[in-house]
Amino acid sequence: MVFCLWVSLVLQVFEIAEIVDQMSPWGMLRIPRPLIMIRAFRIYFRFELPRTRITNILKRSGEQIWSVSIFLLFFLLLYGILGVQMFGTFTYHCVTDDTQPGNVTWNNLAIPDTHCSRELEEGYQCPPGFKCMDLEDLGLSRQELGYSGFNEIGTSIFTVYEAASQEGWVFLMYRAIDSFPRWRSYFYFITLIFFLAWLVKNVFIAVIIETFAEIRVQFQQMWGSRSSTTSTATTQMFHEDAAGGWQLVAVDVNKPQGRAPACLQKMMRSSVFHMFILSMVAVDVIVAASNYYKGENFKRQYDEFYLAEVAFTVLFDLEALLKIWCLGFTGYISSSLHKFELLLVIGTTLHIYPDLYHSQFTYFQVLRVVRLIKISPALEDFVYKIFGPGKKLGSLVVFTASLLIVMSAISLQMFCFVEELDRFTTFPRAFMSMFQILTQEGWVDVMDQTLNAVGHMWAPVVAIYFILYHLFATLILLSLFVAVILDNLELDEDLKKLKQLKQSEANADTKEKLPLRLRIFEKFPNRPQMVKISKLPSDFTVPKIRESFMKQFIDRQQQDTSCLLRRLPSASSSSCDHSKRSAIEENRYIDQKGNQSTFLPCNEEMNKDLKAVSATQLRKSVFSIRARNLLEKETAINKILRACTRQRMLSGSFEGQPAKERSILSVQHHIRQERRSLRHGSNSQRISRGKSLETLTQDHSNTVRYRNAQREDSEIKMIQEKKEQAEMKRKVQEEELRENHPYFDKPLFIVGREHRFRNFCRVVVRARFNADLLGLVTYLDWVMIIVTICSCISMMFESPFRRVMHAPTLQIAEYVFVIFMSIELNLKIMADGLFFTPTAVIRDFGGVMDIFIYLVSLIFLCWMPQNVPAKSGAQLLMVLRCLRPLRIFKLVPQMRKVVRELFSGFKEIFLVSILLLTLMLVFASFGVQLFAGKLAKCNDPHIISREDCHGIFRINVSVSKNLNLKLRPGEKKPGFWVPRVWANPRNFNFDNVGNAMLALFEVLSLKGWVEVRDVIIHRVGPIHGIYIHVFVFLGCMIGLTLFVGVVIANFNENKGTALLTVDQRRWEDLKSRLKIAQPLHLPPRPDNDGFRAKMYDITQHPFFKRTIAVLVLAQSVLLSVKWDAADPVTVPLATMSVVFTFIFVLEVTMKIIAMSPSGFWQSRRNRYDLLVTSLGVIWVILHFALLNAYTYMMGACVIVFRFFSICGKHVTLKMLLLTVVVSMYKSFFIIVGMFLLLLCYAFAGVVLFGTVKYGENINRHANFSSAGKAITVLFRIVTGEDWNKIMHDCMVQPPFCTPDNSTYWKTDCGNYAGALMYFCSFYVIIAYIMLNLLVAIIVENFSLFYSTEEDQLLSYNDLRHFQIIWNMVDDKREGVIPTFRVKFLLRLLRGRLEVDLDKDKLLFKHMCYEMERLHNGGDVTFHDVLSMLSYRSVDIRKSLQLEELLAREQLEYTIEEEVAKQTIRMWLKKCLKRIRAKQQQSCSIIHSLRESQQQELSRFLNPPSIETTQPSEDMNAINQDNSAQPETSSQQQLLSPTLSDRGGYRQDTGDAGRHCPQRKIGQWRLPSAPKPISHSVSSVNLRFGGRSTVKSVACKMNPMSDAASCGSEVKKWWTRQLTVESDESGEDLLDI
DSSP states (O other), X not given: OHHHHHHHHHHHHHHHTTSSOXXXXXXXXXXXXXXXXXXXXXXXXXXXXXXXXXXXXXXXXXXXXXXXXXXXXXXXXXXXXXXXXXXXXXXEEEEETTOOTTOOXXXXXXXXXXXXXXXXXXXXXXXXXXXXXXXXXXXOOHHHHOSOSOSBHHHHHHHHHHHHTTSSHHHHXXXXXXXXXXXHHHHHHHHHIIIIIIIITHHHHHHHHHHHHHHHHHTHHHHOXXXXXXXXXXXXXXXXXXXXXXXXXXXXXXXXXXXXXXXXXXXXXXXXXXXXXXXXXXXXXXXXXTOBOOOTTSOOTTSHHHHHHHHHHHHHHHHHHXXXXXXXXXXXXXXXXXXXXXXXXXXXXXXXXXXXXXXXXXXXXXXXXXXXXXXXXXXXXXXXXXXXXXXXXXXXXXXXXXXXXXXXXXXXXXXXXXXXXXXXXXXXXXXXXXXXXXXXXXXXXXXXXXXXXXXXXXXXXXXXXXXXXXXXXXXXXXXXXXXXXXXXHOOOHHHHHXXXXXXXXXXXXXXXXXXXXXXXXXXXXXOOOEEOOOSSOTTSOOOOEEHHHHHHHHTHHHHHHHHHHOOOSOGGGOOOOHHHHHHHHHOOOOOSSSSSOOOOOSOTTSOSSTHHHHHHHHHHHHHHHHHHHHHHHHHHHHHXXXXXXXXXXXXXXXXXXXOOOOOHHHHHHHHHXXXXXXXXXXXHHHHTTTOOHHHHXXXXXXXXXXXXXXXXXXXXXXXXXXXXXXXXXXXXXXXXXXXXXXXXXXXXXXXOTTOHHHHHHHHHHHOBOSSTTGGGSBHHHHHHHHHHHHHHHHXXXXXXXXXXXXXXXXXXXXXXXXXXHHHHHHHHHHHHOSSSSTXXXXXXXXXXXXXXXXXXXXXXXXXXXXXXXXXXXXXXHHHHHTTGGGHHHHHSHHHXXXXXXXXXXXXXXXXXXXXXXXXXXXXXXXXXXXXXXTSXXXXXXXXXXXXXXXXXXXXXXXXXXXXXXXXXXXXXXXXXXXXXXXXXXXXXXXXXXXXXXXXXXXHHTTSSHHHXXXXXXXXXXXXXXXXXXHHHHIIIIIIIHHHHHHHHHHHHHHTTOTTOOHHHHHHHHHHHHHHXXXXXOOOOOOSSOHHHHHHHHHHTSHHHHHHHHHHHHHHHHGGGBOOOTTOTTHHHHHHHHHHHHHHHHHHHXXXXXXHHHHHHHTOHHHHHHHHHHHHHHHHHHHHHHTOSHXXXXXXXXXXXXXXXXXXXXXXXXXXXXXXXXXXXXXXXXXXXXHHHHHHHHHHHHHHHHTTOOOOSSXXXXXXXXXXXXXXXXXXXXXXXXXXXXXXXXTTOOTTSSOOOSSOGGGOOOOOHHHHHHHHXXXXXXXXXXIHHHHHHHHHHHHHHHSOOTTTOSSOHHHHHHHHHHHHHHOTTOSSEEEXXXXXXXXXXXXXXXXXXXTTOHHHHHHHHHHHHHHHTTSEEEHHHHHHHHHHHTSOHHHHSOHHHHHHHXXXXXXXXXXXXXXXXXXXXXXXHHHHHHHHHHHHHHHHHHHHHHHHHHHHHHSOTTOXXXXXXXXXXXXXXXXXXXXXXXXXXXXXXXXXXXXXXXXXXGGGXXXXXXXXXXXXXXXXXXXXXXXXXXXXXXXXXXXXXXXXXXXXXXXXXXXXXXXXXXXXXXXXXXXXXXXXXXXXXXXXX
């Protein structure tokens, strides 16, 4: 920088010495000098962050902006190639027949200059006397023809960028329409505007918003934290309390500190005084707005407006003096509001001085309107929210001004020496030019004039300079303003949770109340419906009974049965009240259908007599005892499990293992376990005894967390219960109204509630398809959608020259629509009612719109006026008939959602509109007082005074804006003679506030402000140019961006994302990202085949992929010039494309060999490559066979198709393209809604302006003569292209047109009031609201796809790793796997998704059981497993919203209980196996001893001849049982003490089946009675989980007590195993 300063100093010395000319190109050496202002930025922005952190933020932001710039360049290159191949050159013009080559002048061209087509069947054909010639062939140079066009790829990209800026694109389209087929131009330019201008360029806003959100967190200290509005009259001070502590105390600064009497101080603080002052301010604003221009001869200084201003100034001066007297001067100026008021008092006091009246001091007078903001608290809060943290917005304004100064100085040094260029001769002119580029209004004209002045050689460099500046200023700088406003509207994180709870409570409150149309029945007396029971004994009279009571009493049996079968955790949550219990005891109900009243017991299986009542009560008591016992067991098991989990976490059983970083699944699992253990408070007091101070501190923190968790649970449960109660109360209210009022829920008070005809109408109205798309609406709505579309198509053929009143074919569609809509409304009214029913047709604005459209159509069909005068009721009826397309909004639910998104945020949009209207009113009042009557001038520029403005003069005609022809000596431009007129500019003036407001509204849209600026500077003075620049800066930088920010904020609020915390927003992004994720479809590497494996490695190598991408780009470069059959350059280019095609065929062949044909076909990208390659092969064959224009066109199309594949080969382009594609998908209904709205306005435009005469912008291309042309004009207005000029053309009034009072289609006049409402409302709704919804969707989806690794809950690497593992498990590539394979998939996961089986066995089992439970053991999909992992990888308390959190916690609780039960079963089963093994071992020894003793005893007692065979059989049976026992259970002694033999009895397995009665599963099977010693056999049969094991055990004296002792020993062992601290018990936790 120092070197640049020295160079500039030396150059200045040479210029002073006249060695170098001051306007020479050497002045370009001063270009770096303005960059010295960067040092001022470093002083102003004092960063307190570390330099490394700032560097990282800037690096990350730069990477994102660079990526989006590459994405923009991709689309520019794509449309540049398409433009070259579809259009080529725009050099054919209509010229006179006598035009000679090399001698083309302005007089040889048509007026206006018209492009033409050389083909007779397409484009525009020149009129007689003209011929279509190529001006380039006639000798014009490229500089004279202009630089816009599609001649080659460079010029094409330059033209595409101009069109994407929505500046001048429509004139390019008109030139293309005249030169080429119409459909080609419409397709190219409309898609270009949609993708580039509305989607791709708005991605820059998304980038800046996401980046600024991160920067804001880091720079919070510098900018100040966001806070709510506080009273300006209060402050906080430290005050010492009675206990000696310090606390903040609010101090009222309005506390009397002056010397005024108490009565005046009381009056000053009263609300009456403040309202009086604000009302006087309002009156002053109204008086100032009533000022208008009264003519030149009127004396303006001392009129009534001046006297009123003097009176108001004196009043407000007295107000300020009174406040100073009451508060004291120090207390007065301590408030920022009082400072502003004092400034206004001083300024307005100077303003009423006669010499300063109607001067720049008028600003102080009109700024009084700002004080009216205090009237509305909502508006005051909104203004503070936007402008309160002023350092951010102020810093951005300073940065923008500094950027303009720097770029203006640089441009001044670059172009000040260029001849014939007056835009950069001085710094003010350079500043205005660069500011004009910043606002995008006429920036193409600035660039074109500069390009023509610098010449053909430097034109590319200058074009790049202006494009880079325009790109930075319009995309990055304006996006920064949007980001700041969105950041100001953002809530703090700690307030979002509270807002969510409050919103949930508010929703519950609103659901409790019925609509007003239903609550009106409460005003009438109750007339309950009664039922007469006729078939009863006649010995007593039966009164009428309420029908609801009857139904409730009849259905009580089912409710009581369900109440008994339901096991609830606590008695407080039981839904069975005392009345139901008493009804259970009575067990009787009245049978209406029987001939007489009967008494039946509740249980149908018992005998039907009176004794059944006692049996039922006994059964009920037994059932309740069993349920109670089961509940106690379940509670005890849960308690033991939680205590075990808590003890294992605190015992440090994992110490000694190698330290390893846990995965996110493990971390979140342990967070859940700790949170649940804290919630249930597991033995915290007992464990805390005897612990150290550190442990006690940890226990205290755990207790605090436990209390916080309890508080959160209570709040969530309270809200959930409140919602349920609200819904229940609503239903109860409806039931009471239904019962007490016989006309409630009766359509038209005639048709009964359950009438057959109504039921039939309900079936017809509510019938629908089961498919997803076709089931979107009902059959009836589908029919009406089709009828409405056909009716709209019929209205497309209407025009002022083919009217429906005089065209019978068009009347058919009108009759069909009215008849079908009559049938539809009658069916819906009979089914749901008209107004006073719960589901009435007129229950919202959509129903009102349906009835309104129907009545308008019916009245018009019955009336069918033959003569429709302009501005009459019949024309208004025809305009209202044009609302018919809006029926689609009511018929399609998603379209209704779009309408709700538009109007639900109406409050904020209304507040923004008030702010902008206030800004416009301030500048309009100032403009009226300064410019009223001063803008009028004679249309002859040579006449200065009004007295000389008479007669006629010759005016030149502007022939063309694109050509740069120079007048030759003696040549004059075409022109004609016109009368001199002294008048205001055609489109605007400041003679009254209304016209000034209209002019400023047009300026606010950034259209036409350059003309306003030039007129004010030329006719009033250069100093007044500051006025329009300040207004444009405030309106453009703050006003329009405020609209964008508010619409985005409302969109987020309607979707529920505005109140989401950072974690919740990341979770929503993750869910959306996982829905789009797909399996890799990449086959594994063929290891068995060496050749295929080698091919696989080659095709998957990054170098191979980059090479293919470079070859794709190289082939696309071949389309840099148009492939024309007559051009000799086309043949070598096509030949090179053939070579590239064979290379791509080789690529596809290698991939097919490497992956096999089936594996290659699995990838969608491979399918696309195969399709494009196949088309390329077909093109090669046709090219060499035919070699004509069609084959060249096909070859270009194949190259363009292959160019799209470059996105799949680049990660950044792929993500950004996904952002655009998903944005298109999500904004489909918004786009459809925009088109329907545009269609309504098009139909209305045909009725209002179909015959308006041609003017400045209404011409043969842009007019309302038909619906098709009206749609084109309205699409142009959506982009803002000269919409205000079209509006003024439609305002033409006599004497500039020919009126006709009989019919509107015979006049060529416009409609002033109609045009004003029509165009302004359309532009506001479409440009300010609908288009900004697209921006909101893009911002949402950009954060979805382009978040960084730090912000993601699951990164792209995690998803990629899961896709690879899934690809390994899913060997069939079907996208589904069996449930049992999920275990193997989870074992293979590594990294952040890894599940450590040594530490997280329980988590593993939970995940496996979740898949089995949710899918019933069937197949699971890719997204099922991924969704389960995503839920397990986040903290659901922080990331999930209320409803989703409740459902997820209930599911996880159920899974934990079921897994705990399974674990218990597995433990018990293994324990019993070990028990049986030890018993079998002891019994075998005892049995052998007893057998030997029995044999000896038998030999001793019995003779030797007696043989006994039974013991041998028993021995064989026992040996068989012993051989069947598993040996693993005896290897480890886990049961202590073991069961021992206490008696002399034995049991044989052979008698088990004979003597043991059948018992239920899970119970001991015991013998019925003891047997004798020699023959008694007892058996114990244990069954668990459907499996039975019969073993021989030692006999006992008392089998019942021995069995009970066995059960008690198992229970004691199981309790000890739960609390053991070793890892040995953990091995039994998991059974895989």
